[in-house]
Amino acid sequence: MENLWAAAFKGNVPEILMDCCGNQEAYNEKRQVFNRRFQFRPAAIVFCESTEQVSEVLLLAEKLGYEIRVRSGGHDHEGESCATDSIVIDLSKMKKxxxxxxxxxxxxxxxxxxxxxxxxxxxxxxxxxxxxxxxxxxxxxxxxxxxxxxxxxxxxxxxxxxxxxxxxxxxxxxxxxxxxxxxxxxxxxxxxxxxxxxxxxxxxxxxxxxPPNTIKFNVVWTGSPAIKVLELWEELIEPDQNYNLLGTNLKIMAKPYDGQPLETSIHECVFYGYYAGTNEELWAEMDHWFAGLPPTTINIPDEDDKDDLLDFSAWDRISTAIRKHNLEGFNNVMFIPPDLDEPAPHKISSRLVKEEGLGDEGRKNLIRSLESPLIHEEGNEAGVHCYVTLGAITGHYYANYKPEDHPLGSAFPYKKRPYTVQYQVWWNTTPEDTELGVEHDVYRYTNEALDWIDTCRNADFPQTEGSFISFKDSSIPTRNYFMESxxxxxxxxxxxxxxxxxxxxxxxxxx
Ligand SMILES: Cc1cc2nc3c(=O)[nH]c(=O)nc-3n(C[C@H](O)[C@H](O)[C@H](O)COP(=O)(O)OP(=O)(O)OC[C@H]3O[C@@H](n4cnc5c(N)ncnc54)[C@H](O)[C@@H]3O)c2cc1C
Missing domain, CATH: 3.30.465.10 (Uridine Diphospho-n-acetylenolpyruvylglucosamine Reductase; domain 3)
Incomplete structure (x- = not known):
């Protein structure tokens, strides 16, 4: 196949890694997608450097009888940018x-x-x-x-x-x-x-x-009823409220079912936010926002430390090794570990809250879905993290969205939905975790955690509908992702x- 490739290109031959010959170390590194639940062996990975090369590889792959996959960042939650025996058109070298x-x-x-x-x-x-x-x-x-x-x-x-x-x-x-x-x-x-x-x-x-100043912050509740935190967060994201709260998501950890009434059940909750304004202005807002439900901790970076604006540590994951060694109990979510962007195995599923909101019954359904005999405290300690993240859609932009101002419009079908509901399970198997012997423990709990995701996907939750394609779950029918589009x-x-x-x-x- 190597010679065929070389002969086929009109211009420069792009770098090609194959599952048979040449640099197998590089091949093994590059075949890995971000979700390490998937291990694929493509026949070849072709690193295109121009639009013309992409076109040539596409046609050549057809001639050679291979399926193609297309990969940019490789973060597809179902690993769909790679496949065994395919030709992967990798665009990671096109960086202008x-x-x-x-x-x-x-x-x-x-x-x-x-x-x-x-x-x-x-x-x-x-x-x-x-x-x-x-x-x-x-x-x-x-x-x-x-x-x-x-x-x-x-x-x-x-x-x-x-x-x-x-x-x-x-x-x-x-x-x-x-x-x-x-x-x-x-x-x-x-x-x-x-x-x-x-x-x-x-x-x-x-x-x-x-804006002249933006701040990334997080706020943690460890001893308050999750339903109260959820209600408060819903109030804060209401359309045309809190204009300077640019975006936010709320993470609520799942826990083993313990029989507590839903109204008083305590879950670890973290409110992540981006704010346009100064620290002083944000602190003043917070006095007002959280007067009725004081958080356990508020983390706002130092105003002079502009590097924090570039710190893209994912909001949604906690390193097992750090969790196990440095932190006890609930406070661990405060810690922002440095290795968050390492590929890790995970499974995601999602829903969207209907336009009218969850209401009391819907909030109870959400909290109920986060309490399950399939979740184990020992699993959490071993590094199997089960939680939901709610991502605010509603706000100034969609509250004021008039179709006549956007003649072409967009296929995104959820312009009127208040927020996404993203169920997640991640398990970390980094080299540090393996050294600490936690990998073995992790695998005792992953199957049940995956079963928990299945129950969340299939639960009767009438205050929600649809699903968000970027939080891809292959078990959801495709129509549900795109609704009226x-x-x-x-x-x-x-x-x-x-x-x-x-x-x-x-x-x-x-x-
Ligand atoms: C750690 C993590 C954090 C995330 N955070 C967010 C978030 O904050 N907000 C959010 O909305 N989503 C988020 N996502 C989801 C993410 O946006 C999607 O998984 C997205 O599809 C990833 O794009 P990619 O280019 O990295 O992935 P890829 O795996 O390269 O591609 C994803 C899909 O798009 C196709 N594709 C890729 N490039 C092209 C191309 N050039 N032309 C045509 N098709 C192409 C692929 O074939 C595949 O089907 C996150 C995902 C992860 C893993």
Whole structure:
């Protein structure tokens, strides 16, 4: 196959790693996707460096009879950017970022990840609605919708996608613009999921001027009823309330069922937030926000320590080794460990709260879902972490969203939903964990934790509906991800992607 590849390229031959010959150490490193629950052995990984090369590899893979996978940041929760015996079109070497101040857009190649993009944007005093995790790729994030610290004030990232370069199924290259003839494809890329419509080799995303000061903070409750914390958080994110709370999510840890009444049941809760303003202003808001439910701890970084703004440690994970060695009991969530972006095995499932909100019954359903005989305190101590994260969608942007101001609109179907409900289980098996002998303990609890995710997915929870494609769970029917956009997305793929053999297909693509 090696010679075939070399002969096939018109221009430079890209770097290729194969599952048979050459550098097997590099191959083994590069075949790994972020979710270590998956171990795939692609036939070849091709590191394209230009749109033309992507087109050539796409056509060649077909000629050679291989399925393709497309990978930018590799953070797909179901590992769909890699597969055994496939050819992986890896875009991680395409790393150009060009800021256009005149048009207020940034042009981003698909290999760029957030920890590379955000410092460049900061240097230019501009922002986009980015995500929370530094190693996530911009294409998968944006095409999936793109929820993050700016969502309340600026909307999902996909709303600002104003152009793209895409390679279609026949190898042709298209420039998509809002007013162009193929702008339906651009609509589909705004929240219609990755992979389905073609291979995106450049994104144009609208920028906004950064506020003079932003703060990332977290607030922890360890002894309060979770239902009260949830109620308070829901009040704070109400549309057109707390404009300067740019974005927030609330994490509530799951626990073994202990028979406590739901109204008084205590779970560890962490409110993560991004705020536009000074520390003084934030402290003043907090006096007001939390007067009726004082938190255990409030963590606000030092105003002079600007590095904290670039600290992208994921909000959702805690290192087992650190948890086990340094921390006891509930307070562990305060600690922000340095190795959060290491790939780790996990499983996610999600729902969206209906427009009218959870109400009392829905809040009880949510807390009930977090108390289960499938969760074990020993499992938590061993490093199997089960929890839900609620990500605020509602806020200034969607409260004031008028379709006439957005003629093209977007495929993202959840503009009126207050927040996402993301059930998660992560288990850490880092080298440190293995050295400490915790890996063995971890595997005693993972099956039941995965069963817990299944019960959450299947629970009767009528105050919720749908699911968020970026929190991909392959057991959820595809229609549920896209709701009212589903039929249109299928038609767009059929009409515009020039992909009659449906080679842009994985388990959760649109068809
Ligand atoms: C630790 C972690 C934190 C996260 N945090 C957030 C968050 O804060 N907010 C949020 O909204 N989501 C978040 N996510 C979810 C994330 O946005 C999605 O998993 C997203 O799809 C990842 O994009 P990627 O480019 O890194 O992944 P990849 O695995 O490379 O791609 C994801 C999907 O898109 C396809 N794809 C990738 N590149 C292209 C391309 N150039 N053209 C066409 N199709 C392509 C792939 O084939 C695959 O189907 C997080 C995920 C992880 C693992």
């Amino acid at each position: 970022i060009v800021v256009d101040h005149e048009l207020s857009v940034v042009r981003i190649q698909p290999g760029v990840i957030f920890k590379e993009l955000v410092p460049v944007l900061n240097d230019n005093n501009i922002g986009i609605p980015h995500g929370t995790c530094g190693t996530v790729g911009i294409p998968g994030f944006t095409m999936g919708g793109g929820w993050g610290p700016w969502t309340r004030q600026k909307g999902m990232c996909c709303e600002g996608l104003v152009g793209a370069t895409i390679v279609l199924g026949d190898g042709s290259i298209k420039q998509l613009t809002e007013n162009g003839e193929d702008n339906q494809l651009l609509w589909a890329l705004r929240g219609g999921g990755g992979m389905s419509y073609g291979i995106v080799t450049e994104l144009l995303i609208k920028t906004f001027p950064l 589903y039929e249109q997305l299928k038609n767009i793929k059929i009409s515009y992607s020039k992909d009659p053999k449906n080679r842009f297909r994985t388990r959760k693509t649109i068809i």
